[in-house]
Amino acid sequence: MEVLRRSSVFAAEVMEVFDRSPTDKELVSQAKALCRDYINSRLIRAGVSWSKPEYNAPVPGGKLAEVSTILLRLGDELEYIRPNVYRNIARQLNISLHSETVVTDAFLAVAAQIFTAGITWGKVVSLYAVAAGLAVDCVRHAQPAMVHTIVDCLGEFVRKTLVTWLKRRGGWADITKCVVNTDASLRSHWLVAAVCSFGHFLKAIFFVLLPER
Numbered sequence: 001m002e003v004l005r006r007s008s009v010f011a012a013e014v015m016e017v018f019d020r021s022p023t024d025k026e027l028v029s030q031a032k033a034l035c036r037d038y039i040n041s042r043l044i045r046a047g048v049s050w051s052k053p054e055y056n057a058p059v060p061g062g063k064l065a066e067v068s069t070i071l072l073r074l075g076d077e078l079e080y081i082r083p084n085v086y087r088n089i090a091r092q093l094n095i096s097l098h099s100e101t102v103v104t105d106a107f108l109a110v111a112a113q114i115f116t117a118g119i120t121w122g123k124v125v126s127l128y129a130v131a132a133g134l135a136v137d138c139v140r141h142a143q144p145a146m147v148h149t150i151v152d153c154l155g156e157f158v159r160k161t162l163v164t165w166l167k168r169r170g171g172w173a174d175i176t177k178c179v180v181n182t183d184a185s186l187r188s189h190w191l192v193a194a195v196c197s198f199g200h201f202l203k204a205i206f207f208v209l210l211p212e213r
Contacts, residue, residue: 035151
C-alpha cells in the first residue's frame with residue numbers, strides 16, 4: 001500500500017508540471033511515467049501477466065493521460081505499418097536478457113541509432129515502441145526486473161538527448177499536435193519516415209553489438 005501511495009503522489013506531481021514550463025528533471029520524470037504506461041499497455045495486449053504488483057504504476061491522469069493516449073495511438077500505427085519490426089526485439093538483436101549490462105547497452109545503441117539523423121516525434125514514438133517490445137520480451141523470459149532497467153534507461157536517454165528538443169516544444173504535450181482529428185488517418189509522412197529510419201537500425205545495431213555476444 002505504501003508503494004502505491006508514493007506512486008500516486010509521484011503521478012500527481014508529474015501531472016502538475018503541465019501547467020508551467022517543465023524543468024529537465026520533470027521532463028525526464030514524465031518520460032518515465034509515459035514509458036511505464038506504454039509498457040503496461042503492451043504487456044496487457046500481449047497477454048503477459050505481471051508477477052510483482054509493485055511494478056505497476058498508476059494510470060496517468062489529466063494532460064499526461066492525453067499525452068499517453070496519443071503516444072499509444074501513434075505507436076499502434078507504427079506497429080500496424082510494420083507489425084514484425086517491434087516484436088521479438090531481443091531475438092532480432094540476438095542478445096541475452098539475463099544481463100542488465102547487455103540489455104542496457106543494446107537499448108542505448110538502438111536509441112542512438114534511431115536519432116542519428118535528428119529528432120522527430122515519429123522517432124520518439126519509435127523509441128517507446130522499442131522499449132515496450134523489449135520489456136515484453138523480458139517478462140516473457142522471466143526477467144520482469146529488467147522492465148525497471150529499460151524505463152530508467154529510456155529516462156537517461158531522454159535526459160541526455162531529448163530534453164533540449166522537448167523544452168523548445170513546450171514539453172510532452174506538443175505530441176498532441178500530431179493528431180488533427182479523430183477521423184483523419186494517422187499514417188502520415190512522419191510515421192512512414194519513422195518506420196523507414198527504424199527499419200535500418202537492426203542491421204546497424206547487429207554489428208554494434210556483435211563484439212559483445
